[in-house]
Amino acid sequence: MNTFGHIFRVSIFGESHGKSVGVVIDGCPSGIPVTVEDFMKDLLRRRSGRKGTTPRSESDVPEILSGIYNGFTTGYPITIASWNKDTDSVSYEKFKTVPRPGHADFTATFKYSGFADLRGGGHFSGRLTWGLVAAGVLAKKILRNSNISAQIVEAGGSKDIEKAVELAASEGDSIGGLIECCVTNPPKGLGEPFFYPVEAAISQILFSIPAVKGVEFGSGFAAAKMRGSEHNDPFIDSDGKTLTNNAGGINGGVTNGNDIVLRIAIKPTSSISREQKTFNFETETMDTLKVEGRHDTCIALRIPVIVEASVAIALADLLLIDRGINPR
């Protein structure tokens, strides 16, 4: 189930401390100009974030294994990989019996009967989002008339993001964050009810990103407290523009041409420097555990570009589907 999409199809592979992480993109139109630099721009945004993101130097340079020739997409499946380097050799085997709270150690060990590679989180690592960002670069090119932009708007409940991150870091702790994404000038008519409306497509891919705990569109959770008379967005021009945008640009699961607006809740990084309690499944007693190494204090800082990529991928797939079925 490592593939997202019906026509513009994105498959993710790799592990945090294995040989590589990468992505295969199928159904990408031919003739799109693309360079390694195009990828680097977003991949570096993913890496650096701002203060509070990991100082680790991951190998982010993409190697194009297939599908791009003479600077253009060929129409064939596009494979892009990144080679993992400098992965520390700290043993992760112990986490099979003493699982880290908040991580997938316990569930991965159970699900794969002990054969899962847990190093650095294995296939469950945030490192896997590298491939999402790479695929997002192509998706954005397909949606070239739209602008997709996401940013962190809160960290640990505070709008002074830098300060909040510094404070948490100084206490050996981590904090969550809130991300907002807006798509301006989206294509009209995208979304396939019933089961692939815009919100379903976008949320499926967003909830695949580790650490995402909630997704809302337009008015979102605030809608639950509202009246219909204030929530309904009156149309105001022949283009379909609405006075307000509680709908977040989507009516009946289909884009209406207004800005698509969504917010994503990110949990605090699970790895913290402090000692934590957990269960030792070997001794069958409570135990303590300290996660070594450097960690992102606020993983949410790195996630905006991943959100942009995810939204772009979902919209690109919906665009190709709509274009196939509904020639207008």
Added chain:
Amino acid sequence: MNTFGHIFRVSIFGESHGKSVGVVIDGCPSGIPVTVEDFMKDLLRRRSGRKGTTPRSESDVPEILSGIYNGFTTGYPITIASWNKDTDSVSYEKFKTVPRPGHADFTATFKYSGFADLRGGGHFSGRLTWGLVAAGVLAKKILRNSNISAQIVEAGGSKDIEKAVELAASEGDSIGGLIECCVTNPPKGLGEPFFYPVEAAISQILFSIPAVKGVEFGSGFAAAKMRGSEHNDPFIDSDGKTLTNNAGGINGGVTNGNDIVLRIAIKPTSSISREQKTFNFETETMDTLKVEGRHDTCIALRIPVIVEASVAIALADLLLIDRGINPR
């Protein structure tokens, strides 16, 4: 794209004022005992809700067209339909040029080049969730050791739900609501990273339900304001039980055996008795519009059983996938 799921596959069809709405369920194991009464129980919950739901008498009786024989599922595709009755003949054609705010009139007309049947919302109507609930009855039987239960916990921001609904109704308005769902004793190990983790599967189907504006798991949006030291759930026994449950029963996209907990934001019903402003696409001027007929004041009241069905369908699909790949 009217199908959800990879193995336990649910396809929805129909229109609000057409001949029927229904569902085809493929990949359902054989030998499950099921009667029309089994379906009626949940279908009636969907219909009646509580005060504030529509007094309209929809035809909810399911007719089993295929896949069930002598009281048991056969292993063949199961088709269940409901015949629409007493649909009022008010003209919906005008909504193609004077679209109702909050409804899919504008987007459906654009997407399908004017050929969409808009009567009662057509294929975009909440009426379509009838098929979801019917499929959910079978999904719940597949997950027979788990209990899935959802309820409305707030309407219009108030916990006194009945009063809030009455007040809004008396003012010719509508209100949104908040629904909480909990799965106790879920199977462990369900969820397929990357792209079909539990949250992605569940949110894909939930965001297909009309009126859903947000979905969150465990700590949800509150996680964005939390510290890692408080958010991480310590394991406390050999079964994988955790002290807290901020994870909502899911680590790395895979169920850990603790309760799955989620909340869903429902917008206020779009149809209200009050006059509303909208754009007239024929005259190209602003216009006013009044939506005739009786409407649910708070559609959220009817949605808990739909949420239960959706969660059950997603988990049933994940269970069959996991059982196929990982024989334990």
Added chain:
Amino acid sequence: MNTFGHIFRVSIFGESHGKSVGVVIDGCPSGIPVTVEDFMKDLLRRRSGRKGTTPRSESDVPEILSGIYNGFTTGYPITIASWNKDTDSVSYEKFKTVPRPGHADFTATFKYSGFADLRGGGHFSGRLTWGLVAAGVLAKKILRNSNISAQIVEAGGSKDIEKAVELAASEGDSIGGLIECCVTNPPKGLGEPFFYPVEAAISQILFSIPAVKGVEFGSGFAAAKMRGSEHNDPFIDSDGKTLTNNAGGINGGVTNGNDIVLRIAIKPTSSISREQKTFNFETETMDTLKVEGRHDTCIALRIPVIVEASVAIALADLLLIDRGINPR
């Protein structure tokens, strides 16, 4: 797995002696004019065939349950059903222990642990192809510039088809047949390598038809005996026309604009009037069995229109995919 296609998606349901057989067609463009009579034309061809086909009067009249409004497709899923009538009540239960040779009695009973409805072949019956033919009517309308035509070219190895059928019938036996299908003026550029080339798409659907034993394209099995110098088709004009057509209109899995040509081998009807040997799984001894009722002597006679429908469905799906990815 009861769905074929990625965009133009066809789902089949029903059983031979259950309440109905039918089809759901998703991803069909809106605005296609269609009437019940349009369906009847091909459905009657399927029923009557010629001499040698069953005199049984199946209920073939289609009831449109969704997706068509005011004589046009709406863009919503289209559901079409046929109600089974006059199904004889002969017991099929015995076939669970004394399975008919050539039928699915044994495999269906094993696969579904005894819960399969075997009456008239259940979901394995040729009756299910009713839905294929109905979907094919819409697929042909999508491919309106092409002509798809299939006919039986041999029965029991003889080109004098009527005589061969009569002879076999007079001996209480059945015979197989060979069907040829040709698509003139097909769209160029259809087919998605690797895994959804034209041949793969068409053969997947053709081999779903009961009784199909072989499928070949262009030169087919004769190619195995040929030389490259005679097999290669020289291009001869700027449209891509070729001098010969050993490729059957397909190069590298993609249509080249020349006629698509294929042949399908149909086995003799499994039900024959003669007494047959089989194993009695209850007594665990060899047994004899006589299949009562009237049967098609040569089921191949009814299959051409099913082949046309299948080819049309596969090409329609490929067309919508290609149109979505490759705007030319």
Added chain:
Amino acid sequence: MNTFGHIFRVSIFGESHGKSVGVVIDGCPSGIPVTVEDFMKDLLRRRSGRKGTTPRSESDVPEILSGIYNGFTTGYPITIASWNKDTDSVSYEKFKTVPRPGHADFTATFKYSGFADLRGGGHFSGRLTWGLVAAGVLAKKILRNSNISAQIVEAGGSKDIEKAVELAASEGDSIGGLIECCVTNPPKGLGEPFFYPVEAAISQILFSIPAVKGVEFGSGFAAAKMRGSEHNDPFIDSDGKTLTNNAGGINGGVTNGNDIVLRIAIKPTSSISREQKTFNFETETMDTLKVEGRHDTCIALRIPVIVEASVAIALADLLLIDRGINPR
């Protein structure tokens, strides 16, 4: 559409003269022991074939990029790549205007608007089957109680395969061939009617292999000439064994436990040393063309191991689906 399968999912990528060809295998159970040597055995069979296959030294050594750890499958997606080497730099650009007969030059150029990489056939090359064979190694391990074996049984219509190949080679020509595949002791109950019966699954993947022109199961095309009384296979024991096997081990699209038997027709290699006629799309006149380099005289010699892999992949997918739905 570069993915085959629903649960055991195989995605192919790469081009003949690009950087690599490879495969991603998703849904593979964890805990399967596998080494590079396991892959090499079948990959070398694919490369060498026998006399008449290309003397080119392709780089066949697999590099495992993900999904295998400490000698076992982890349950994560498995990525295996091969690096292309020594690809000659002969210009293929001219084939965009002077397409080689029998090749995909014309269709690929049209479909991808001139952006397709045609070098060595690009993504349409037989080289891509490298990934199929690699995936087949894992599929065979999943089906460990069955034996899958394919061989060439005719070349150019002759059973003296070596002589036929030599003769054709001496004349600068190529020949086709016939391959037979047999699966002994297959799991019973595999196959999902309607649309994913065993024959549909296997033929979909087989017809994705370049050069395949026909596929038949059991009696195959001979069935078209047979009588029902001779074609029906009587059951003879409590295991479901049949006296004859015209069904090729499949009833109603579902395996009955008898040997699965199929035959595949392979066309003569399209590249031949002789001069050929074709159309020059630039000058718009007939032209001649000679394909340089060394070519397989009889590509069918290399295909048996690819057929085995394809059949194994299809059956592995069907096994995991059946295991998920039907716990017996």
